Amino acid sequence: MHGIRRSRRLRGLAASAISSSSNQEKDADKIVSVDISKECPKSEKYKGVPKRKRSTRSSTTAKTASTESSESGKEQIEKITSKKKTSTTEKKKPRKRTSSSSDSKKIQALECLPRLREEELKQSHEGYCKDESNDSNTDEVSTSLQVIGVDEAGRGPLAGPVVAAAAIITLDIPGVTDSKKINKEETREELYEKVISSPNAKWAVAISDAPRIDDINILQATLEAMRNAVTAIIHNQGNLESNVNDLRIEKEASAKMHPGCYVVCRTNDHLGNQMHFDVSKPSKSSVVSDAGTEEKSRFEYYALIDGNKVPKEMPCEAESMVKGDSKEYAIAAASIIAKVTRDRLMREYDTKYPQYNLSQHKGYPTAAHMAVVRKLGATPIHRRTFAPLKHMVFDQDGGIIEDNN
Numbered sequence: 001m002h003g004i005r006r007s008r009r010l011r012g013l014a015a016s017a018i019s020s021s022s023n024q025e026k027d028a029d030k031i032v033s034v035d036i037s038k039e040c041p042k043s044e045k046y047k048g049v050p051k052r053k054r055s056t057r058s059s060t061t062a063k064t065a066s067t068e069s070s071e072s073g074k075e076q077i078e079k080i081t082s083k084k085k086t087s088t089t090e091k092k093k094p095r096k097r098t099s100s101s102s103d104s105k106k107i108q109a110l111e112c113l114p115r116l117r118e119e120e121l122k123q124s125h126e127g128y129c130k131d132e133s134n135d136s137n138t139d140e141v142s143t144s145l146q147v148i149g150v151d152e153a154g155r156g157p158l159a160g161p162v163v164a165a166a167a168i169i170t171l172d173i174p175g176v177t178d179s180k181k182i183n184k185e186e187t188r189e190e191l192y193e194k195v196i197s198s199p200n201a202k203w204a205v206a207i208s209d210a211p212r213i214d215d216i217n218i219l220q221a222t223l224e225a226m227r228n229a230v231t232a233i234i235h236n237q238g239n240l241e242s243n244v245n246d247l248r249i250e251k252e253a254s255a256k257m258h259p260g261c262y263v264v265c266r267t268n269d270h271l272g273n274q275m276h277f278d279v280s281k282p283s284k285s286s287v288v289s290d291a292g293t294e295e296k297s298r299f300e301y302y303a304l305i306d307g308n309k310v311p312k313e314m315p316c317e318a319e320s321m322v323k324g325d326s327k328e329y330a331i332a333a334a335s336i337i338a339k340v341t342r343d344r345l346m347r348e349y350d351t352k353y354p355q356y357n358l359s360q361h362k363g364y365p366t367a368a369h370m371a372v373v374r375k376l377g378a379t380p381i382h383r384r385t386f387a388p389l390k391h392m393v394f395d396q397d398g399g400i401i402e403d404n405n
Contacts, residue, residue, distance in 0.1 A: 149330025157363035164225035
């Protein structure tokens with residue numbers, strides 16, 4: 001009897017526990033449904049579900065709906081971010097440019113320095129010539145102003161010459177800028193060939209060697225070389241009245257064939273071919289007009305010189321321009337001619353004095369260069385008035401007798 005009663009009690013307790021648990025689950029379902037509806041009434045998970053069925057959802061359906069909505073939300077976010085990434089990558093892709101002839105001209109104009117001062121000088125010259133022709137009753141004389149760019153290379157090195165170049169380059173060549181800003185030697189060489197072989201180009205280089213630099217100092221030697229280069233350009237056209245027989249004219253710059261101080265000059269025709277003149281005998285110049293008749297012509301020259309000094313006794317009007325090799329096209333063209341000419345000379349000197357490795361440092365006083373000088377002494381192309389050589393005593397062969405550094 002006691003066992004039966006005990007089992008009945010246990011059954012009753014179990015039934016009451018089951019009923020209480022079921023009631024708790026119902027209450028929980030109600031709480032969950034109300035909380036969810038209050039928290040996110042406009043959530044994505046309620047789309048397409050009638051309002052009357054929202055409160056009757058069970059906790060499991062609510063959980064599954066919330067997980068589905070979160071997963072769908074994640075998918076949508078991933079789609080949006082992937083679209084943004086693809087759009088940004090598509091924007092970063094370079095567009096293929098179909099450049100016309102006008103675009104190529106604009107690109108070429110941007111790749112070389114402008115002719116600002118040159119154009120100003122030519123415009124003022126044209127206005128002056130028109131005023132003179134209207135006031136005078138003399139025969140008409142066709143005049144044109146040619147602007148000469150002048151620059152140098154090799155003022156700072158311990159060995160080798162200083163080279164000054166003067167140039168009249170009528171063609172705009174892409175890439176013509178300050179030679180010091182052109183890092184690759186191959187690029188300078190390529191531009192040099194384009195400049196000196198351009199149509200109607202007129203250029204000259206003047207070389208002053210180390211003994212001349214030691215005699216009159218580097219500044220005066222540089223100014224002298226600049227004056228000689230400009231004089232050679234003008235004299236090569238047969239328009240210089242003064243005597244320039246003291247200028248030594250050579251056909252090319254060469255360290256092996258032409259030691260000392262000399263000038264090399266060249267004038268091209270309209271096709272870029274070199275024209276040959278007898279520079280010792282100035283000739284009269286003339287031009288052919290559009291009608292086919294020959295008219296008297298008179299060239300006037302104006303030199304734009306890089307730096308802050310103008311050489312004395314210039315054969316034409318001139319002005320200096322600080323950092324002109326990075327501002328004016330004509331000066332930049334002259335800087336390329338001067339730089340490449342000197343580099344070629346130093347490579348020739350390197351074959352003559354291979355221990356000094358002149359082709360690499362171009363004569364500048366690097367640590368390796370000075371170590372060789374202290375070991376082997378100075379060569380004939382070393383500037384004895386430059387430090388630290390000026391504090392050394394040398395014998396006739398260049399050997400160091402005394403070093404006071």
